[in-house]
Amino acid sequence: MMTLLTDVTVPTALQQRTSGRLHLHFSQTDAPSLRTKLVVTDQQPPLRVIRAFPMKDGSVLTHLHNISGGILGGDQLTLSACLGESTQVQLTSTGATRVYRHRENYQDAFQQTHFVIGKGALLEYLPDPLIPFAGARFQQQTRIELATGAGLFYWEVIAPGREAHDEIFAYDEVGLTLDIVAENSPIVLERMRLRPAQQSLTSLARMGDYRYFGTFYICKVGCVPAVWSALEQTLFTLAQQRTVPGEILWGVSTMPAHGMTVRALSMTNRAISDGFYLFWKDAKEKLYGKTAILPRKVY
Numbered sequence: 001m002m003t004l005l006t007d008v009t010v011p012t013a014l015q016q017r018t019s020g021r022l023h024l025h026f027s028q029t030d031a032p033s034l035r036t037k038l039v040v041t042d043q044q045p046p047l048r049v050i051r052a053f054p055m056k057d058g059s060v061l062t063h064l065h066n067i068s069g070g071i072l073g074g075d076q077l078t079l080s081a082c083l084g085e086s087t088q089v090q091l092t093s094t095g096a097t098r099v100y101r102h103r104e105n106y107q108d109a110f111q112q113t114h115f116v117i118g119k120g121a122l123l124e125y126l127p128d129p130l131i132p133f134a135g136a137r138f139q140q141q142t143r144i145e146l147a148t149g150a151g152l153f154y155w156e157v158i159a160p161g162r163e164a165h166d167e168i169f170a171y172d173e174v175g176l177t178l179d180i181v182a183e184n185s186p187i188v189l190e191r192m193r194l195r196p197a198q199q200s201l202t203s204l205a206r207m208g209d210y211r212y213f214g215t216f217y218i219c220k221v222g223c224v225p226a227v228w229s230a231l232e233q234t235l236f237t238l239a240q241q242r243t244v245p246g247e248i249l250w251g252v253s254t255m256p257a258h259g260m261t262v263r264a265l266s267m268t269n270r271a272i273s274d275g276f277y278l279f280w281k282d283a284k285e286k287l288y289g290k291t292a293i294l295p296r297k298v299y
Helices: 225-242 269-288
Strands: 019-028 036-044 052-054 060-066 076-083 088-093 097-099 109-117 122-125 130-132 137-146 151-158 173-182 185-194 212-220 248-254 259-266
Touching (some): 036 052, 130 137, 137 151
Parallel strands (some): 137 173
Antiparallel strands (some): 019 036
């Protein structure tokens, strides 16, 4: 049985500002409607959900709110969602995630995210970019578990900072951990620790002259290899077409099983977000025979 991670263990020597929680459960209504419905099982500010908006295809769109306007030093946040069998869910933020300057004598800001995607369910997790401010310290841990037939579209973009304030890689540290598990076997294990002052991100071995980087994860458990081979060729061709050296670079690779990864280095967020939509559009059409619909934003 899969269980949600609901407790965050943090050091006690330093202060924490707040401990926010948001635990969501999605299930399918009875026949004949067979629509996805949301139940909020736990909600502790600053994380909040207002409602789930039904969509024409039977899925629901849910906006994740942080009512404090961003992540502050010392914040310890937990987000989890369990998608029941055959549910279809789109999760998005209401704006960019701002990580504010670290506060002395406080723990690093921390967010733990855990999604369990049930048999035949589909999660589209499409957050806005993460913007670490100058002096920010942020740790993010994400775990996604997929059952048989489950699907995932998940993108993430990391900004260099507040460009309008000339804050380019001025944050102290950003740590990113991601585990994607399909049928109890890991297919993605990523560990990233960015410390610009100690290891320059502008070196040729890292980002060079580019400022933004993004990753798009595409998964569907149980597809035959021929499906992934055809999709890889389609997305590889798109990556070649969208690459403009000096502006944006695209790359595509297959996971050990059940999925593909698309990566980008760019001078702007807009170029990545526009490109991600095209990769998502092609992948969803080939894997699900459906059209990718960008989430409607609420503010």
